[in-house]
Amino acid sequence: MTPTHHPAEDFLVAYAAGTLPEASSLIVATHMALCPDCRAEVRRLEALGGALLADMPEAPVADDLLASIFAQLESPQPKVGPIGGDGGLGVAVARRPAKASARTVIPEPLRGYLGCDLDGVRWSKVIRGVDEVSVPCGPAGGGAGPKVRLMRIRAGTAMPRHTHGGSELTLVLSGGFSDETGHFLRGDFVATDGSVDHQPVADDDADCICLAVTDAPLRLTGPLGRLINPFVSF
Amino acid sequence: MDRKPTDQVEVDRLNALLLRVARQDRQAFVALFHHFAPRLKSFLQKMGADAGAAEEIIQDVMVSVWRRAESFDPTLATASTWIFAIARNRRIDRLRQERRPEVDPDDPALVPDPEDPADRALLLEEESERLHRAIRLLPPEQADLLRMAYFEDKAHSAIATERNLPLGTVKSRLRLALARLRKVLGEEQ
Ligand SMILES: [Zn+2]
Numbered sequence: 001m002t003p004t005h006h007p008a009e010d011f012l013v014a015y016a017a018g019t020l021p022e023a024s025s026l027i028v029a030t031h032m033a034l035c036p037d038c039r040a041e042v043r044r045l046e047a048l049g050g051a052l053l054a055d056m057p058e059a060p061v062a063d064d065l066l067a068s069i070f071a072q073l074e075s076p077q078p079k080v081g082p083i084g085g086d087g088g089l090g091v092a093v094a095r096r097p098a099k100a101s102a103r104t105v106i107p108e109p110l111r112g113y114l115g116c117d118l119d120g121v122r123w124s125k126v127i128r129g130v131d132e133v134s135v136p137c138g139p140a141g142g143g144a145g146p147k148v149r150l151m152r153i154r155a156g157t158a159m160p161r162h163t164h165g166g167s168e169l170t171l172v173l174s175g176g177f178s179d180e181t182g183h184f185l186r187g188d189f190v191a192t193d194g195s196v197d198h199q200p201v202a203d204d205d206a207d208c209i210c211l212a213v214t215d216a217p218l219r220l221t222g223p224l225g226r227l228i229n230p231f232v233s234f
Numbered sequence: 235m236d237r238k239p240t241d242q243v244e245v246d247r248l249n250a251l252l253l254r255v256a257r258q259d260r261q262a263f264v265a266l267f268h269h270f271a272p273r274l275k276s277f278l279q280k281m282g283a284d285a286g287a288a289e290e291i292i293q294d295v296m297v298s299v300w301r302r303a304e305s306f307d308p309t310l311a312t313a314s315t316w317i318f319a320i321a322r323n324r325r326i327d328r329l330r331q332e333r334r335p336e337v338d339p340d341d342p343a344l345v346p347d348p349e350d351p352a353d354r355a356l357l358l359e360e361e362s363e364r365l366h367r368a369i370r371l372l373p374p375e376q377a378d379l380l381r382m383a384y385f386e387d388k389a390h391s392a393i394a395t396e397r398n399l400p401l402g403t404v405k406s407r408l409r410l411a412l413a414r415l416r417k418v419l420g421e422e423q
Contacts, residue, residue, distance in 0.1 A: 002345060009412060010390065017384045018322035022332040029335040036347045039337060048415060050315025051365045052384055058272035059279065065289055066267055069296045107343035109335035138332060
């Protein structure tokens with residue numbers, strides 16, 4: 001089954017253009033691994049990038065640029081850095097080794113960021129029924145960026161009611177959840193902004209595993225939430 | 235009278251050059267350099283690189299073109315698109331110092347494409363031809379916003395401020411431009 005909730009067009013344009021920040025790109029690309037429709041759309045948008053490049057005016061380059069390029073080509077080839085998969089166009093420099101099998105739950109590129117599949121994740125408890133692990137993403141040491149986390153919400157558990165100071169992007173990887181806006185299953189991509197006060201509830205039949213990218217801390221708004229808010233740094 | 239449109243002749247010419255580069259043909263490489271380097275320079279400068287940084291990235295890109303040309307597959311992308319994608323990734327690498335998360339087409343967890351790729355090359359050729367034409371036929375204000383959204387590392391809100399347009403107008407013009415292009419490309423594939 002393919003997902004029914006997709007990233008908005010401007011996410012896909014920014015991803016294809018390379019202007020989307022890394023954390024949002026990670027969640028969009030992981031959705032694409034599960035969504036042939038969005039992969040096809042990004043291929044079209046990359047073709048658009050190619051066509052726009054072909055139409056660019058010509059700016060003069062330094063006379064010795066070609067010579068420098070040949071000089072570099074003649075020098076020994078440096079080791080290539082780890083730059084993820086090649087997205088199907090064959091342009092990335094190298095691919096991270098990633099163990100996987102037909103039973104793999106977490107697709108690339110997220111699996112490479114996590115360093116393991118779901119069974120290798122070391123969870124830490126947030127509140128009863130909710131665990132998380134943070135996903136290292138972005139330039140090393142850059143602590144101000146968005147928070148990227150894998151969340152596990154136990155079957156049937158209701159998350160505390162909350163709003164966001166900024167936006168929250170969620171991608172369901174296993175199980176499903178519902179909130180006031182709909183029911184979301186594996187591959188579904190949900191974007192919420194600060195104005196949404198919602199209470200996601202995991203489906204009864206399985207734990208719900210989600211990737212969440214938040215650019216501001218969640219604010220718990222329910223009666224319980226207000227009580228525990230100061231203690232929980234979501 | 236089966237003349238191919240000029241855009242398509244150009245696409246074929248560049249693809250052929252890149253395929254020759256895959257066989258280590260230096261002359262073809264020089265021709266590709268003369269075609270793409272000046273376009274890459276204005277593209278990278280439009281995306282916020284200064285002249286020096288732009289030329290460093292062009293050098294990176296052309297070195298990657300030489301070393302990775304054998305992975306170019308004209309049934310997946312045109313030479314322009316392939317080089318655009320390299321330049322985009324090198325730019326993220328060098329200017330933003332971020333990684334670019336990408337789908338791994340060989341990942342067993344990937345949900346595969348439903349389509350049969352047999353006539354992919356033909357579709358791609360038609361698509362790129364229609365795309366070139368469609369971009370030229372866009373109303374200027376849509377084309378302008380499209381280039382800004384695409385090439386300038388700017389949020390829609392920043393474009394709105396710069397063009398002195400309401401955010402809603404920017405979003406709806408972009409949506410119109412993309413809808414037009416999508417219609418031209420056909421969703422049938
Ligand atoms: Zn999708």
